[in-house]
Structures are given as structure tokens and as C-alpha cells.
Amino acid sequence: MTFNQIVWKMAKVQYKKYLFYFLCNSFAIMFFFMFSTVYFNERIEQAKILEGLQGALMIPAVALVVFTIFFIGYSHNIFMKRRGSEFGLFMTLGMTKRDIAKVLLLENGVIALLSIFSGILGGAVFSRLFFLILMNSVGLQEIPFHISGKMLLYTLIAFLAVFSTAVGYSLFRTLHRNVIQTLKSNKVAETIKMKSPVLGGFGFVVMIGSLLFFYFTFSQATDGLVLLWTGTLLGGLYLSLYQFTSFFIELAKRNKPFYYRRLLFLTSLDYRFKQLTSVLMLVTVMIMVTLFFTTVLLAFYQSAKKEALERNPYDIAFIQTETKNNIPMEEVYSLLDRKENRVQKHLEIPVYTYYKKTKWDWQYQYVFMPVDHFNQLTSDQKTVGPREYLYFMNENPDYGESNSDYEEGISLTSGTKQISYSLKETIIRNEMNSNLGLNDILVVSNAEWEYLLNNVKGFESTIHLINVENWESSMDAVEELGKRFTSYNQSTPPITDVRTEHISEEELFQIISKVEDYHSSKNVNGILFFVMTFISIIFFFGSFILLYLHIFADIEQEKGKFKKIYKIGITLKEVKRMITQELMMLFFLPAILGSTLAFLFIVIMTTDSGGIMKNLDIALHFFIIAAIYLCIQTGYLLYARKKMVQHLTE
Incomplete structure (x- = not known):
């Protein structure tokens, strides 16, 4: 049997990992292409009524690019982690590193081409539906849908740049590992370098301090100052997330009965959190950004008539x-x-x-x-x-x-x-x-x-x-x-x-x-609101996939761990309870943190217009959107819990 036949047989047996990796890349291309049909629409760029819209769309565009970079890179890392032991096996059978590189480039090249084809095709179909719904919702039926070379070009450039970087990094790591390291790559636990409850507390203090300074200086704040306080806030958020469980465990130790009854859950959660800090950080920021902008733009959209009357x-x-x-x-x-x-x-x-x-x-x-x-x-x-x-x-x-x-x-x-x-x-x-x-x-x-x-x-x-x-x-x-x-x-x-x-x-x-001001404001804010709603759907879907990928990437190791602790007396009921508690923390902590930060930003933003108590309509919009998101997140949690219990108990 030749190496090509061995590789092909293993690919057929492990088709699910290829399929999931292919779908992640296809979805990333499709979503980016759908957004580009609005962003690069010539009539939107030229329409006087939408003057300034292109600049306003830059915020969701940047958010989508950042998400795409992380999403593609992360799904590729998970895919390569699962392939590590296979590459080690190939090397023990006599395959050289050069052969491994060829296999890696070949399979990623095929997946990239298939992803581009399916993503562009799916994007062309669904973008038309999205565009028609969007333009009909804001009363701009006269703007036609079209696909241009610019839309295709920017989508391909964005995807290939991120994808090539991820593949190149994986190729470098694979070629610089020996056979033993490659065989054990998916069995080596990530090192937890630091456990410092004090550092976690410091991060929390930095977050609170940034929000307070932002609140008291918002009226006179320059763009640079806003950027500074936002960056400081995100830095404090990262430290808090990274050391959250260390801080929580330190508090729990003061109550011995509570701590020892939950010792296994707390230590497992501590490891998970430090593994997933970057993912949880990204998910929290995505939730914060989408809830904040969606709420603000919905408020602007619904207040377009009132604002037009006040200005005119x-x-x-x-x-x-x-x-x-x-x-x-x-x-x-x-x-x-x-x-x-x-x-x-x-x-x-x-x-x-x-x-x-x-x-x-x-x-x-x-x-x-x-x-x-x-x-x-x-x-x-x-x-x-x-x-x-x-x-x-x-x-x-x-x-x-x-x-x-x-x-x-x-x-x-x-x-x-x-x-x-x-x-x-x-x-x-x-x-x-x-x-x-x-x-x-x-x-x-x-x-x-x-x-x-x-x-x-x-x-x-x-x-x-x-x-x-x-x-x-x-x-x-x-x-x-x-x-x-x-x-x-x-x-x-x-x-x-x-x-x-x-x-x-x-x-x-x-x-x-008055009438032109009203229609201009309504159309611009309407487009921005529906685009942000679209981005929010992508983020909600993507955040679930990111968490799902990481949780199930090490499912075999988790299954082995639970089999061992099952032998020392833990019951199936206790396993299910521990899985539920762990998943609830992973799914709902970013949601609660992101929602809270988004609401605090809204409170700060309304200080120039009488405070949040004089803008209760904005607060109402926020709580409605946040409630919808939490309902979706609950559905994600129940699905992930069901799948994880099935995998661990089968």
C-alpha cells in the first residue's frame, strides 16, 4: 500500500474532521462576501442620501475582519491538533518531513479551493436574500443588488491572507518537531504558567477604574482618550478572565465544606479557563460590541422622526x-x-x-x-x-x-x-x-x-x-x-x-x-442597524462554534479522564452535573460580562443627553436584545451539554 493510499484511507475514516474544517472556512468566506455586497455596493457609495455611510460601516467591517482572522486561525489550529498524531504515525512508517509538508499543503489547498467555491456560491445566493431584506426594511428598494469584481477580490484577499498565514505557521511547527513530539502533540496538556489571585483582583480594579474615568471624562474625552480607556478596560478584562478561577478558588478555600465538595469541578474549570482565556476574551468583546452597537443603532433608527423634528x-x-x-x-x-x-x-x-x-x-x-x-x-x-x-x-x-x-x-x-x-x-x-x-x-x-x-x-x-x-x-x-x-x-x-x-x-x-433629514437618518441608521444585526448573528453563531471547537477538540482525553474518575466512585449523575456546571460557566460568563460592559458603555454614552434615566427607551432596547441573545445562548448550552454527555458516556 502506497503512502497516498494510506493518507486517502485515513481521510475517509476521519472525514468528520475534514468536513467540519471545510464548513468553518466556507462559512467565514460566505459571511464576509455577504457583508461585502453591502459595503462595496456602488449605489450606496454614490447615493447622496447615504453620505457618510461608508465610514460608519467601517466599524462592523473591522469587527468582522478581526473575527474572521481569529475564527479561521482557531479552526485551523484545532484541525492541525487533531492531525498531529497521524503525521507522527506517517513519520514512523518512513514518510519524510518533506512528504508531510506535501500532504499538509495538498489537503489544505484542496480544502481552501472547495471552501472558496462553496463560500462564494453560498454567499451569492444568501447575500441577495440578505440584501433584499435589508433594503426593503429601510425603504431603499431603488438600490439594486449586484456582484462586482471588487467584492470577490477583497473576499479572496482577506481569506487567503489569513488562511495562508495559518497554514504557514502550522507547516513551520510540524517541520521543526521530532517524531515523538508529533505523536504526542494532541495528548500534551497546555501549561498553566501562572496562578495569581492578586493579579486577577488587579485586573478587576483596572476594569472598574477605566469605566469610572471614562464616565467622568466622557463629555470632554478626545478620540485618543476614548481609545486609551477602552484599551485599558480590555487589558483589565483579559487579566480578570485569566485569573478569574484562581481568585474564585482562593475565596472558596475559606469555606472548606464548599471547596472540598466541588474540588474536582473547580480544578477542571481552572484549567479550562486558562486554556480558553483568548476565546472567552474574544467572545466577551464580540458580545459587548454587538449588543452596544445594535442597541444604539436601533435607538437611532426608531428615533429618526423625533430627531428630525427637533433639528428642523x-x-x-x-x-x-x-x-x-x-x-x-x-x-x-x-x-x-x-x-x-x-x-x-x-x-x-x-x-x-x-x-x-x-x-x-x-x-x-x-x-x-x-x-x-x-x-x-x-x-x-x-x-x-x-x-x-x-x-x-x-x-x-x-x-x-x-x-x-x-x-x-x-x-x-x-x-x-x-x-x-x-x-x-x-x-x-x-x-x-x-x-x-x-x-x-x-x-x-x-x-x-x-x-x-x-x-x-x-x-x-x-x-x-x-x-x-x-x-x-x-x-x-x-x-x-x-x-x-x-x-x-x-x-x-x-x-x-x-x-x-x-x-x-x-x-x-x-x-x-424635515422630510429629507428624516429619510436620510432613517435609511443610514436602518442600514447600519440591520448590518449590525447580521454581524451579530455571525458573532453569535461564531462564538458558539469557537467554544464548541475547543470543548470538543480534547473530547477523547476528557472521556479517558471521566472513565478513570468513574472507577473511583463518581456516578453518572455527578458527571452530568459537573458537565452542566462547567458549560454554564463557559457559555454564560462571557455573555454576562459582555452584556454588563455593553450596558455600562450605554450608560456612559447617555451622560451627555441627560443620563440613562432620561433615555429609558435605549435601556429597554438593550434589555430586549440582551434577553434574545441569552435565550439563544441557552439553546447553544443545551445542545452542547447533550452532545458532550453523549460523547463522554457512550
Whole structure:
């Protein structure tokens, strides 16, 4: 019998390990390809309504890449661990290390090709279903499904890079082992290098300290500080997980009856935890990330209408100048004032913008408004004296923070003279559509307004604020008006002065409408929510496979261990109870830890919006999603328990 025949016969007998390894790689490719059909969709990249979505999708993309790296690498390690004794046997029969390398490369190459074919095929079928469900759920049926070369290329690059690295590392280890080491590779227990309850306690303290610092500095935290506290938290989490059982056993020893009745369970769990620290860490972080982002995005998705109403007191708003958006009002009304949706209110607020260059060569913008029109806008009865102004900040008073530069008084240049104005009062409330870009306004008397028009070089414009009967039905009218404005603006000379130094002409004169804001927010957050739900399903499924792989990788050794302890008097009932307790710790501790950390991050995130008690809807969303996950995890536990009991007692 030739070596090829021996290898083929052993492969047929041990087909389950090959099948499981093949399925792990196929699923990884399929999930990555399904995600890429959304991430690299050309219409999503080009659609104005989804501007910024590509950057927001980067977070789940990175999470999926990290998961793919760990998932493929880990499944490969388990596969190679099971093949170790076979390679040792081949070597005792005379096969050289070069022959082993050929076998290793051949079987992994075949599995890789089959995985690529089945993963791409499965991804093409299921990605279309996923894409249609996703786009129909968020109301973007006009975006078509398509498969491009970029999607295939990035999927192949990601898989082959991870897979080749894993195979190369295994090849290196196999070629540098002798026959004895190779034969015993799947029977050698992993060394437990450190047992330090103090270190575990220190990790827990680091976690709590990071969360507290994060909570108290969140409002002023920079991206670097957020990254620092998150990294410190994860470091503390790893130490806590690695030394969790050592810490728990140390506490249990203080209660001798409790400790000795559970001695076998505690020592077995201690070994398991130190073996599985990396897996448990990954599962905990995956649960934390998915629960946090899914909850936040669901809250954003469901609050899209409320947010649009808060940001846009008027249904339609735009800025008009002498050369931009300056079509006759009769034409504007012919587009907006429809029989089924009449215009209810229309305000025209004149503003005058003055730009002052600072010593850093930055253009500072002062926007002036006459007090009479301010009173018309706000229904106030304010008065302003000579050389005074009201600082009107068009923001939600709960979140708005005034600019100290406006509160210290201002000075303007009029010819060769410097004119100074002093602050009379600061007013913070949302009276106009926020995205107009005119959130800091200086209200002056009518006389001062006329003086500024005649003596200070600036730019005059008019803000139009319009309400209709039903803003939710105004999308067609707003789009038609936008097209008419675009056509008119293209026929006039482009603006090349200071006004467009930091913003494009199109952005400066765009229509800010309630209906477009609502649909944009709903669509973007809807896509992100459903993508994160998809990623969550992958993570939930993947976390179970990772735990399942490691638990059942050493099932033969576990079976031998339980046969030995069965001979010294342990009963089948006690074996089942110990298996259940151990699996419950492995499955539910990461779930509880990840859920707790996700909830604490949500509590921290809501500090800027009144705290968690003022955002109970977010808390409710979290508990619903967490409950669903725990139910799924319970199903995983029952299945794993059933399979493990069958294996150990057969």
C-alpha cells in the first residue's frame, strides 16, 4: 500500500474532521462576501442620501475582519491538533518531513479551493436574500443588488491572507518537531504558567477604574482618550478572565465544606479557563460590541422622526441671495403649495454676514439679524440698544454650549474705523433648521442693521422658512424645488469668495427639509442597524462554534479522564452535573460580562443627553436584545451539554 493510499484511507475514516474544517472556512468566506455586497455596493457609495455611510460601516467591517482572522486561525489550529498524531504515525512508517509538508499543503489547498467555491456560491445566493431584506426594511428598494469584481477580490484577499498565514505557521511547527513530539502533540496538556489571585483582583480594579474615568471624562474625552480607556478596560478584562478561577478558588478555600465538595469541578474549570482565556476574551468583546452597537443603532433608527423634528422646526428652509436660489416666489409656491399639501407659513428673515480674518488666517463669521425679524421668528419682544447685540444660539438648550468669542464682545472694521459691540443677552434655543449653517447669530437693533448694510463690507442674504400641512408628504415637492434651484444656480456665476473657502456652494445653498433629514437618518441608521444585526448573528453563531471547537477538540482525553474518575466512585449523575456546571460557566460568563460592559458603555454614552434615566427607551432596547441573545445562548448550552454527555458516556 502506497503512502497516498494510506493518507486517502485515513481521510475517509476521519472525514468528520475534514468536513467540519471545510464548513468553518466556507462559512467565514460566505459571511464576509455577504457583508461585502453591502459595503462595496456602488449605489450606496454614490447615493447622496447615504453620505457618510461608508465610514460608519467601517466599524462592523473591522469587527468582522478581526473575527474572521481569529475564527479561521482557531479552526485551523484545532484541525492541525487533531492531525498531529497521524503525521507522527506517517513519520514512523518512513514518510519524510518533506512528504508531510506535501500532504499538509495538498489537503489544505484542496480544502481552501472547495471552501472558496462553496463560500462564494453560498454567499451569492444568501447575500441577495440578505440584501433584499435589508433594503426593503429601510425603504431603499431603488438600490439594486449586484456582484462586482471588487467584492470577490477583497473576499479572496482577506481569506487567503489569513488562511495562508495559518497554514504557514502550522507547516513551520510540524517541520521543526521530532517524531515523538508529533505523536504526542494532541495528548500534551497546555501549561498553566501562572496562578495569581492578586493579579486577577488587579485586573478587576483596572476594569472598574477605566469605566469610572471614562464616565467622568466622557463629555470632554478626545478620540485618543476614548481609545486609551477602552484599551485599558480590555487589558483589565483579559487579566480578570485569566485569573478569574484562581481568585474564585482562593475565596472558596475559606469555606472548606464548599471547596472540598466541588474540588474536582473547580480544578477542571481552572484549567479550562486558562486554556480558553483568548476565546472567552474574544467572545466577551464580540458580545459587548454587538449588543452596544445594535442597541444604539436601533435607538437611532426608531428615533429618526423625533430627531428630525427637533433639528428642523420648519418643514423647508433655504438661503437665498441675489444670484443663488433667487427664483420668483410664484415659482417656489407653484412647486410647494399643492392642493393636497398647502403652505401654512412662510417667514423671510434677512441676515448679513461679515467675515473677519484672525491672526491665524482663519475667517471668523459674524451673522447679523435685525431685532424685529428676530422677534417675528421667536415671538419675543426683545429690544437692543446702540452698539449692543443679543447672542442667539440656534441649538437645543439641553445640548447647546455658547461660544465665548461671541460673549466677550465683537469688533468690526468699517473703512478705517473699528466698531465695537457689547453683549446684552445670550439666548439658546432651536428656532430654525440646524443644518442651515447659521447657528450663531448676533441680533442688533434695526438702526444698527441699516448701519451695517451701508458701512461694513459683507454679504446679504435671506433665510426662507416654510411650513406645509403634511411634511411627511413633501418629499416630491422638495426634490423638484431642489432641481429647480440647481438648474438656476448653474446658470449664474459661481461664488469664489470667502463664503466658499470651507464649504461648497452646493452645501451652502442646499434645501434643509424635515422630510429629507428624516429619510436620510432613517435609511443610514436602518442600514447600519440591520448590518449590525447580521454581524451579530455571525458573532453569535461564531462564538458558539469557537467554544464548541475547543470543548470538543480534547473530547477523547476528557472521556479517558471521566472513565478513570468513574472507577473511583463518581456516578453518572455527578458527571452530568459537573458537565452542566462547567458549560454554564463557559457559555454564560462571557455573555454576562459582555452584556454588563455593553450596558455600562450605554450608560456612559447617555451622560451627555441627560443620563440613562432620561433615555429609558435605549435601556429597554438593550434589555430586549440582551434577553434574545441569552435565550439563544441557552439553546447553544443545551445542545452542547447533550452532545458532550453523549460523547463522554457512550
